[in-house]
Each structure stands twice: as structure tokens, then as C-alpha cells.
Amino acid sequence: MNLSYWEYKSWLSNIDYTIVGSGIVGLNAALHLKTQHPKATILVIERGMLPNGASTKNAGFACFGSLSEILDDLKSHSEDEVLELIKKRVAGLQLLRENLGDKTIVYKPWGGYELFLPQDKALFQECISKMGAVNKLLKPVFKDAVFSEGSNNFNFKNIENSLIFNQFEGQINTGKMMEALLHKVQSAGIKILNNVNVLEYSESNTSVKVKTDNFEFDTLKLVIATNGFASKLGIDNVKPARAQVLITKPIKNLNIKGTFHLDKGYYYFRNINNRILLGGGRNLDLKGEETTELVQTDLIQNRLEQLLKETILPNETVEIEQRWSGVMGVGDQKIVIVKKLSDKVSCGVRLGGMGIAIGSLIGKELAEIS
Template sequence: MNLSYWEIKSWLTNVDFTIVGSGIVGLNCAIQLKNRFPEAKILILEKGVLPQGASTKNAGFACFGSLSELIEDLKTHSETEVFNLVKQRVKGLRLLRQTLGDDNIDYQEFGGYELFTKADEALYEECLQQRDAINQLLKPIFNADVFSLKEGGFGFQNIQPKQGFNKFEGQIDTGKMMDSIINMALQKGIKILNATTVDSFSEDTDSVKVKTNRFEFSTSKLLIATNGFASKLLDKNLNLDYRVKPARAQVLITEPIKDLKIKGTFHLEKGYYYFRNIDNRILFGGGRNLDFKTEETTELVQTELVKNKLEELLKTTILPKQDIKVDQYWSGIMGVGSQKKPIVKQLSSNVFCGVRLGGMGVAIGSLVGKELADLI
């Protein structure tokens, strides 16, 4: 790329902090650093025209885990670890709302529901049996029981007679959230360069040389916040216990539905399917459990297997006996691994990372961004 003197001087000289990724984590990290170091020159590099991973593509669930998800987590995590995961998610959601304000993210607290299909009898019974124990575990966080039961409603079909209900769960407008936080960063003088991919970096004693697809430059500190895309830059810096795998989430949204009665956030099959109301439409996503290996990718495309399953559940379970048309399909890339806890660590003298959000970017992205900035 043929850069001018002015471009190099204004954007790429004397850079104090460079952040890779302009998603929830990267933007929050930049804002926190700017608040602490007002005179610092902060640059964010983003490979996409818009944030490329999941920050502008997620379903907008302000959640911290359904009952069945938490029960499943207890099979691979200790009670203390699960408690701390939920506590972190609640703290992160509070920080998101405080940072941007409820109006700017269109925060609504209609509650969260968990549905169990007729075929999910064993999971349904397990949740009924474990509900009191999970409520007891989480009571120090909420000072109340989180999960209750409600009789079926909303006209769903092929599901168990009772639904799990969580009165603390909310939803946001993902587009408004990201627009607000990008504007906040720009107003603070943080520079964002889009369509710029970081190919590699190398560290000197007091700086990091960064090579992108367009130019090379040096920065005092490099902070990597690319979540599901992290393996490209970080595999050699992280041992196997800390590896980040991409996980594609495929989503559809219907055309507007007249007199839509469904209101809230809904979970199915341990959270592998999820849907909600938005603008008189139903947004419905998930299905990577149909083929985990294929969905372990950074390709932002859809597959017939998942599309067909989403459409089938939409027409047979969620909105049965209705003539529903799908308006759009898209996909986003999450970052997952062997543990649900995110990776926030210093990798070397001048390189840091905040990645592996485990599909909980809305809940913990603001907090992970703050924790990443706090490493400086």
C-alpha cells in the first residue's frame, strides 16, 4: 500500500496501543485504556468492513446460561467454577449497561425461557430434579431463585408441558450496541482502520513490529482481541490448554409477523438453539451440534444441514401452522475451547490477549475488554 507522509504521521507513528479486533472486547479495551491514559495514541485494526466475528452478528441475548447449560457445565467444571462464570457474566452485563446506557442498546428484560422437546424427556426430568440445587448455588449472586417453571404458552408445539423461566434474562439490539460503542471510541479520539488484516507480529525490547496486509508499523503494546479468529495469531503463543477453536453460529430472521405474541429470549437443547423476538420478527439461530467438526470454521457461510433444521423447528415447533417466510440468513464466528473461562493474559513483555468468550460475548465482552486493558 502506497502511504503518504501524512497518513504515516497521523495514523502509524508513535502508536502507544494497538488493538487487533474492533468487536466488543477490542472497543471496550480501547475505551478503558483511553480513560486511563488520555494522551495515549490508540489504534484499532479490524479485518472486516464491519467487526468480522460475532459482535455485529450475535442474537443479542443478555443472558448468563440456561438451566440445562449450567447443569451440563457442572459435568466438566466445579461448582465454584460455574458460580464464578455466572458471576462474571452478570458483572459483564452490568458493565455493558452502565457504559452505554439501556436506551442506547435497547435493553429489554422480558425474561428468558427454556423449552424442552417431547424427545428431550431425559433432559427435561434432569432439569426438574436439579433446579433447586442450581438456584441454591446461584442465590448469593441474585439473592433470589433464578429458575422457575411456567406452564406452556406462546402456542409452541411438540414441547414438554412446562418451560423453564429466568426473570433476570434480557435482550438487546446488537446493532445499536455496536454503533454506540464505536461512536464512543471515535469521540475519544481512538482511531479505527477497517479492512486491515494483521498477518504477523514480532517483538523487540520495547516495541512490537506489526505486519498487515496493507502496511507495516511499530507499536509500544499489542493487544489481541480477535476471539474466534485468535488461533491464526496466537497458536504458537498459547499452550494446548489455552487454544481457541472457532465455532460458527448460523442464524436466520423471519419477515415481519403480524400480531406476533412471542416476547423474550428462548433456549432449546442445552442452548444449542436459541430464538427471540425483534421488530415483530423471530430471530432464530444455532444448530452447530448437528455437525461440530464442520462448524469449527471461520467461514462466514451457511450449510444446508443447519438451514434445513432451523427452518423445520421454526415451522413445526416455534410458529406451527403459520405461513412464515425467512427474510435473511447469516453466520458469526465465536471462540470456544476446553474451558468456558475466557483467556485474558500477558503473553510477553509487550503482547497481551483477551479471547475465547465461549459464545457469551454480549455478557462478558465489556468485562474482558476491561480486564485486558487492566493488564497494562
């Protein structure tokens, strides 16, 4: 342990709560713990320079599920379970907006659209036929019809003529959101240590010993909010799911505005600063994308570029400016894992790609059980 007396005493002594992961869940858990226990010493540990999972790498969708995603969920979950999932996502989004403010996170209520490729004609017809039933299911939450059939006003090519519109979907600026959340946490006197990788932990009668790649220390309580990296700390039923993304250079006279979904949510795109941000494609290699390695693959990046050129912007010469990857936490069920692993250790993981929607609420729930 190559720490000075000052470093150890100031940052790693008398810690009441240590939170592993400085994403949406971890930072919200820290804030709620500080509210519950104002005198507590709270430390957040993050493996990356910035949140290393999905919180700063996502597409910035303020969404709760496209129509085809909801129909897919209804095949593996009960109606009550799906309704509860959507209620939590809506409540989480509301909490995020209340905590940080719409202006701060650049929230735009422009609605969401679902597109269907020619090979998805059967899925499109299923969505149209079941739209009324899903709207009825969601009516108690939204007090209005969520989904409606709309026209292709964006000149997309090689898709079904009709789009499905979701009037309650929006978009945010992910960077602004996390910047504001980090500022709020630090202003509350909560310490954050970056570039620290937690390797393992062990419990004694009085504390939890945390071993990192640089040092060890003791904490009274440990809170795990690492989502897609949860299995590295021995948490079962959570698999990493890498999401690959690209963004174009600015495009003149871009007339696309909103958030857009294809193929049961496996592809998604949006406008941002006269650019198109496009991500997804892990369904092309589901097993290969069960990884925490933050790189891109030709298979998926080529497919994203193909969608960009053939469907989204078929009449434009488009240049790609950046590519990146993030890691989500998924499992056989969409239900988030929020539980105590022991008297001193708790976790909030497996957000299923809905971190923006549900992360604030899960952070609050995690604080309440820790």
C-alpha cells in the same frame, strides 16, 4: 507499502497501543486504556468493514446461561468455577448497561425460557429435579430464585408442556449497542482502521512490528481481542465456532416475547420488530463448524427452518428474509483467556458465546494487564 507520508504520519506513527479486533472486547479495552492513559495514542485494527466475528452478528441475548447449560458446565467445571463464570457474566452485563444505557441498547428485561423437545425428556426431568440445587447455588448472586417452571403460553408445538423460566434474562439490540460503542470510542479520540487483516507480529526490545495484508507498522504494545480468530495469531486453546442465524419477515400479531433456548443452548430464538430471529445448530456438525468461513450450510439452515415451522410458529406461513453467520471463540473450558503473552503483547479471547454478557468486563480486564 503504498501509503503516503500523510497517511503514515497521521495514522501509523508513534502508536502506544494497537488493539486487534473492534468487537465488544476490543472497543472496551480501548476505552479503558484511554481512561488509564489519556495521552496515549491508541489504534484499533479490524479485519472487516464492521466487527467481523460475533459482536454485530449475535442474537442479542443478555443472558448468563440456561439451566441445562449450567448443569452441563457443572459436569466439567467445579461449582466454584461455574459460580465465578456466572458472576462475571452478570457483572459484564451490568457494566454494558451502565456504559451505554438501557435505552441506547434497547434493553428489555422480558425474561428467558428454555424449551425441551420430546427427545430431550430425560434432560427436562434432570433440569426439573436439579432446579432447586442450582437456584441455591446462584442465590448469593441474584438474591432470589433464578429458575422456575412455567407454562407454554406461546402455543409452541412438539415440546414438553412445561417451560423453564429465567426471570433475570433480557434482550438487547446488537446493532444499536455496537453503534453506540463505536461512537464512544471515536469520540474519545481513538483511531479505528477497518478492512485491515493482521497477518503476524514480531517483537523487538522496544516495540512490536505488526504486519497486515496492506502495510507494516510499529506499536509499543499489542492487544489481541480477536476471539474466534485468535488461533490465526498463534494463540492456543481457542477454536472458532461458527453460529448460523436466520430472521423472518414481519409476522402479524406475533405473541412471542422474550429469549428462548433449546438443546443446552445449541438453539436460540427471540422476537425482534415483529420477527423471529433463530440461530444455532452447530451441534449437528461440530467439526465442520470449527471454521472462520462466514457462510451457511443446508444441513443447519434446513434444521432451523424445521424448528421454525414445526415448533416455534407451527400455524403460520413464515418467510425468511435474511441469513448470516458469526464466529465465536470456544475451547475445552468456559474460562475466558485474559493474559499477557509477553511484556508487550496481551490477549482477551475465548468468550464461549457469551460476548454480550462478558465482553465489557473482559475488555476492562484486558486493559488493566496491558
